[in-house]
Amino acid sequence: MATHAGQRQAVVAQNVANADTPGYVGRDLPSFQEMYAPSESGTLMQRATRSGHMHGSTEGTMEGVMREDRSFAAPDGNTVSIETEMMRATEAKRQHDRSLAIYKSAMNVIRSSLGRQ
Template identity: 30%
Template sequence: MAITDMPMLAMLRSRMQWNQARQTVIAENVANADTPGFRPHDLAELRVDQATGSPVSTSPGLALTAAGHMAPIGQAEPGVDPRKVKDFEIRPSGNGVNLEDEMMKAGDIQTDYQLAASLYQHSLTTLKIAIGKS
């Protein structure tokens, strides 16, 4: 087993990849803020198996196992949950994107990613010290 395959490092890597994917979804929401009828999306919260560090599927029922499979009804992409938009947040054009909420999410994602990256770097530094390569 390689040093970078340790469960702690795998969990941090998974968290950083999830943050990257969520940032892409939030950016799409912001880009479509003026598109009539657009409803914002968000990723389901990441769950990680603590023993292996690998992500655990949070979607109940059907899951896509191959790229050619159709998504279950009501699910646009694997892991994407359409956000429940309150009726008063929807503009007359049918668009439900709230830019303030999306910017708050983007800030949270940035903070979370920086924390995970910092922990990953410090873990690698600690491992290097432990094996005698400082």
């Protein structure tokens, strides 16, 4: 979840950096839930996120699922809305904070089971 949030934040930053570029089409990643939802058969499929991975599908990698966002278009053809990007950045930060809280809780459970504080 933290990796997804970081990658989404990078996409948002790229969109903001190109907010004044004529003809630039903004991009976005699907939500974490959409990315890691089970397939129709009800199972999670392995994904190869790098070319060096031996098993898994390259479909579903971040680069493969990035989609264009054409919900807004300026007269110069630029589709980036700063307000929308700020909302996406806030959502990515919340997702990242949530993933770190989950990780911290899991570490506390492990430490408690080992008898360490």
